[in-house]
Amino acid sequence: MSKINNVTLVGAGNVAAHLAMAVVNSGMNVVQVYSRSNRSASMLAGKLNVPFCTDPQQVSPGSDLYILALSDDAITEISSLLPITDELAVHTSGSLDLNILNGTSENTGVFYPLQTFSKNRDISLRNVPVCIETNSPENTEKLADFAAALSDKVYCFPSEKRKILHLAAVFACNFPNFLFSVSEDLLALKNIPFDILAPLIQETAAKAVAVSPAAAQTGPAIRNDIQTIGAHLDLLHNEPAIRDLYKIITEMIIRKHHQNGSL
Amino acid sequence: MSKINNVTLVGAGNVAAHLAMAVVNSGMNVVQVYSRSNRSASMLAGKLNVPFCTDPQQVSPGSDLYILALSDDAITEISSLLPITDELAVHTSGSLDLNILNGTSENTGVFYPLQTFSKNRDISLRNVPVCIETNSPENTEKLADFAAALSDKVYCFPSEKRKILHLAAVFACNFPNFLFSVSEDLLALKNIPFDILAPLIQETAAKAVAVSPAAAQTGPAIRNDIQTIGAHLDLLHNEPAIRDLYKIITEMIIRKHHQNGSL
Numbered sequence: 001m002s003k004i005n006n007v008t009l010v011g012a013g014n015v016a017a018h019l020a021m022a023v024v025n026s027g028m029n030v031v032q033v034y035s036r037s038n039r040s041a042s043m044l045a046g047k048l049n050v051p052f053c054t055d056p057q058q059v060s061p062g063s064d065l066y067i068l069a070l071s072d073d074a075i076t077e078i079s080s081l082l083p084i085t086d087e088l089a090v091h092t093s094g095s096l097d098l099n100i101l102n103g104t105s106e107n108t109g110v111f112y113p114l115q116t117f118s119k120n121r122d123i124s125l126r127n128v129p130v131c132i133e134t135n136s137p138e139n140t141e142k143l144a145d146f147a148a149a150l151s152d153k154v155y156c157f158p159s160e161k162r163k164i165l166h167l168a169a170v171f172a173c174n175f176p177n178f179l180f181s182v183s184e185d186l187l188a189l190k191n192i193p194f195d196i197l198a199p200l201i202q203e204t205a206a207k208a209v210a211v212s213p214a215a216a217q218t219g220p221a222i223r224n225d226i227q228t229i230g231a232h233l234d235l236l237h238n239e240p241a242i243r244d245l246y247k248i249i250t251e252m253i254i255r256k257h258h259q260n261g262s263l
Numbered sequence: 264m265s266k267i268n269n270v271t272l273v274g275a276g277n278v279a280a281h282l283a284m285a286v287v288n289s290g291m292n293v294v295q296v297y298s299r300s301n302r303s304a305s306m307l308a309g310k311l312n313v314p315f316c317t318d319p320q321q322v323s324p325g326s327d328l329y330i331l332a333l334s335d336d337a338i339t340e341i342s343s344l345l346p347i348t349d350e351l352a353v354h355t356s357g358s359l360d361l362n363i364l365n366g367t368s369e370n371t372g373v374f375y376p377l378q379t380f381s382k383n384r385d386i387s388l389r390n391v392p393v394c395i396e397t398n399s400p401e402n403t404e405k406l407a408d409f410a411a412a413l414s415d416k417v418y419c420f421p422s423e424k425r426k427i428l429h430l431a432a433v434f435a436c437n438f439p440n441f442l443f444s445v446s447e448d449l450l451a452l453k454n455i456p457f458d459i460l461a462p463l464i465q466e467t468a469a470k471a472v473a474v475s476p477a478a479a480q481t482g483p484a485i486r487n488d489i490q491t492i493g494a495h496l497d498l499l500h501n502e503p504a505i506r507d508l509y510k511i512i513t514e515m516i517i518r519k520h521h522q523n524g525s526l
Contacts, residue, residue, distance in 0.1 A: 072491055095483075095491045115463055116481045121470060129459050155459070164453045167495050168446040172460045173467040174482030175512050176439035181476035181519070183431040190427045196392050196418070197435045198472040200378055204436040205468035207384060209461040213444035218379045219437030220358075228335055228358045232430050241515060248511065249438050252504060256444070 004064040004088075004146045006031045010056070010078060011069035012040035014117040015092050019067060019150075020048055022125040026149040034059050036074075056081035063087060065146065067111060072096055079104040088139060090132075094166025097159050098133050109134035109143045112162055113151070116173050129153040131162045182242055214256075221253035267327040267351075267409045269294045273319070273341065274332035275303035277380040278355050282330060282413075283311055285388040289412040297322050299337075319344035326350060328409065330374060335359055342367040351402060353395075357429025360422050361396050372397035372406045375425055376414070379436050392416040394425045445505055477519075484516035 007023050009016050012035035020030050033052040035041035045052030053059060056078050059066075066089040070078055075091055080103050082089070089101055090109040101108035112131040115123060130151045134140045140156060147154040157165065180201065184194040207216045220228040229250055236243035270286050272279050275298035283293050296315040298304035308315035316322060319341050322329075329352040333341055338354055343366050345352070352364055353372040364371040375394040378386060393414045397403045403419060410417040420428065443464065447457040470479045483491040492513055499506035 071486070072488060095494050114459065116466055116470065116479075118470060118474070118479065118481070121466075121473070123466065127462050129462065153459075157455075161453050161455060163494070163498060164449055165455060165459070167498050168449045168455075168460065169463055170482055170495065170509070171442045171449065172446040173463050174480065174484060174516070175442050176464075177467055177471055177476050177479055177481075178484075178512055178516050178519075179434045179438050179442070180471045181480065183435040184476055186427055186431045186434065190424050192424060192428060192431075194475060195472065196377065196416075196428070197431065199390050199392065200432055200436050201439075201468045201472055203379055203384075203386065204440055205464045207379065207381060208440055208443045209458065209464055210384070211381070212457060213440050213447055216379075216381065216440055217437070217444065218381070218440075219433055221437060221441075223334070225335060231358050231426070232433065235426060235430050241518075245511060245515065246433070248508060249441055252508065253437070253441050255504075256441075 002064065002142075004142060005029060006063045007065045007067060008032045008034070008059060008063040009044070009067055009069065010034045010059065010082065011067070011092075012037070012044040012052075013069060013071075014119060015113065016067070016069035017044055017047075017119075018117045018123060018125065019069060019092070019111075019113070020044060022150045024048065028146075028149070031063055032060055034078075036078075057083055059083060061085070061087060065090065065143075066105075067092065068101075075100060088134075088142065090134075090143065094131075094169065095163055098135060107135065107139050109139055110159070110162065111143065111147065112166070114165065114169060125150045126152050129155060131155045131157040131165065133158060133162065182245075186242075217253065217257065219253075221250040222257050224254055224258060265327065265405075267405060268292060269326045270328045270330060271295045271297070271322060271326040272307070272330055272332065273297045273322065273345065274330070274355075275300070275307040275315075276332060276334075277382060278376065279330070279332035280307055280310075280382075281380045281386060281388065282332060282355070282374075282376070283307060285413045287311065291409075291412070294326055295323055297341075299341075320346055322346060324348070324350060328353065328406075329368075330355065331364075338363060351397075351405065353397075353406065357394075357432065358426055361398060370398065370402050372402055373422070373425065374406065374410065375429070377428065377432060388413045389415050392418060394418045394420040394428060396421060396425065445508075449505075480516065480520065482516075484513040485520050487517055487521060 006029050030048050033045040038054050041052040059082050061084050068091045072093050084105050086106040088107045089105040090111040094112050110133040114129040130147045132143050132147050134143050269292050293311050296308040301317050304315040324347045331354045335356050347368050349369040351370045352368040353374040357375050373396040377392040393410045395406045395410050397406050
């Protein structure tokens with residue numbers, strides 16, 4: 001089985017940029033970058049000192065691995081235009097099926113890194129769980145080897161598991177972050193800087209991970225503290241959407257912890 | 264102005280236990296512990312090697328400070344039974360008025376540490392924001408000195424600001440933790456251990472604090488990715504309450520970021 005050495009990045013966004021650096025830092029080569037945006041393609045390619053293109057048909061064939069780090073709605077179109085036939089091609093989406101790449105190559109896979117990537121935040125991929133899936137045992141072995149060169153936490157998950165994981169990640173990352181932004185807006189009403197909440201937010205995350213969130217729950221809802229809940233709803237009388245959200249989550253916490261538990 | 268040296272703890276729960284250790288570690292004395300529960304009182308008092316009582320009328324007068332670390336609904340009853348007159352008495356609640364202690368002493372205050380405290384988790388109070396408020400400038404100076412001996416982040420906030428902060432803390436701690444528990448339950452459906460989400464949860468917290476949550480938002484909702492949102496709702500067809508919550512928060516994120524922002 002041939003080892004992966006040369007990698008083509010199809011996409012130049014946050015995920016592509018983080019993966020590119022991890023590939024290079026692991027001693028492999030990024031040989032070309034594609035993005036429909038000339039600016040994104042040239043920036044990432046410049047950083048890596050490799051050629052780039054903005055037309056998917058100009059992507060060179062013959063790489064060991066094509067990583068399609070594209071938005072979900074771009075994958076179908078772009079992947080169908082790549083001039084490859086049996087080169088291993090993987091997408092990085094948490095929610096798309098493996099078979100979306102059926103028309104792209106005979107050898108396909110998924111390489112889904114479970115993390116929130118942003119510009120200007122360096123994240124070591126070593127600690128990021130990576131979920132892989134491919135269309136053959138040989139490809140799985142090849143992709144698992146590649147993944148293990150980048151991350152210490154490689155999971156071979158079928159699409160069904162990966163999709164639940166992606167959904168759980170929305171509840172563990174995107175939605176909590178939105179609640180943080182509600183806090184930020186509430187504090188702004190009284191000119192209180194958001195960073196006063198930093199130690200609380202960090203301890204909340206650390207505790208949930210250390211003892212499990214069900215055991216870590218604190219606050220008025222789990223105490224069924226009707227007086228405080230009422231006072232909070234009064235404070236929110238000018239914010240009906242936030243007030244409704246407060247009521248809904250509070251009722252769910254009470255139901256979970258005071259009735260029969262679980263979902 | 265007399266400095267605070269001797270502290271009586273009225274309450275022996277998580278907050279009381281953490282404050283007691285911080286007092287002792289700062290070179291002051293805890294002189295007595297009260298709790299209605301014999302077990303809680305004796306445990307904390309034993310750890311501190313000081314006397315305890317389970318009758319509020321047996322609390323000794325003459326301490327420099329009485330910290331009432333009690334549940335909100337216990338404060339009114341217990342505080343009215345304490346045999347003190349002009350000793351400084353403070354409660355630790357984020358949501359109660361200062362004047363709830365009017366019948367307790369001539370000198371009253373609030374000492375609200377903004378953190379989630381649990382048994383078996385050591386938290387240094389040095390990094391915990393403490394909000395204080397008292398009924399006189401002299402008491403504020405005295406309590407601020409005491410607070411500064413325990414924490415590097417002391418804020419003199421009127422009740423109005425403290426109450427908004429307490430509400431914001433529910434959105435920044437209790438509610439995100441509940442969402443983590445939803446993730447945990449979803450993963451359990453497919454036998455995926457919750458700790459796979461640990462790096463994501465930690466990075467989400469770190470990023471929100473570093474760049475502000477509004478700037479840190481990622482995920483299907485902020486991308487208005489209807490396809491992924493639809494797939495997630497389909498996955499939740501057997502969990503109507505969780506499905507509704509997903510829809511509500513997703514719509515709020517879309518509204519916040521694609522319409523006129525703020526609350």
